[in-house]
Amino acid sequence: MDWQALLYAPIYATLGVEAVLTVACGDPPIKTGADGGPLLVLDKTASYVTGIGGRFQAEVMTVTPSAIVRAVDLVEIDREKLHDAELVFNGKTWLIDTFAPKPSPNGEADGELLLFLKDR
Numbered sequence: 001m002d003w004q005a006l007l008y009a010p011i012y013a014t015l016g017v018e019a020v021l022t023v024a025c026g027d028p029p030i031k032t033g034a035d036g037g038p039l040l041v042l043d044k045t046a047s048y049v050t051g052i053g054g055r056f057q058a059e060v061m062t063v064t065p066s067a068i069v070r071a072v073d074l075v076e077i078d079r080e081k082l083h084d085a086e087l088v089f090n091g092k093t094w095l096i097d098t099f100a101p102k103p104s105p106n107g108e109a110d111g112e113l114l115l116f117l118k119d120r
Contacts (some may be wrong), residue, residue: 016040
């Protein structure tokens with residue numbers, strides 16, 4: 001199943017907001033996604049419900065602002081460079097504190113990255 005075409009592309013086209021990612025000083029900002037369109041993120045700065053646990057699954061509301069981006073849009077980036085990278089969307093500049101993969105059923109590279117943000 002093509003999760004990008006059937007699930008992620010329509011969600012990001014409908015709910016995604018344009019973003020600019022700058023991973024390190026001197027590196028050019030990333031303004032486009034893997035499909036050549038704008039880099040889109042899902043704005044979860046108010047809060048985000050995430051699952052935790054193994055045997056006893058639970059949902060927890062985060063208090064940390066976050067954004068979600070498709071992993072394919074950041075495939076060219078060394079993940080370690082995401083720490084303290086600058087992400088600008090909806091008129092605000094954030095720093096990426098840390099991140100967590102959100103794999104699709106086809107694996108981590110086909111899913112999303114949950115970016116936990118902090119004020120710049």
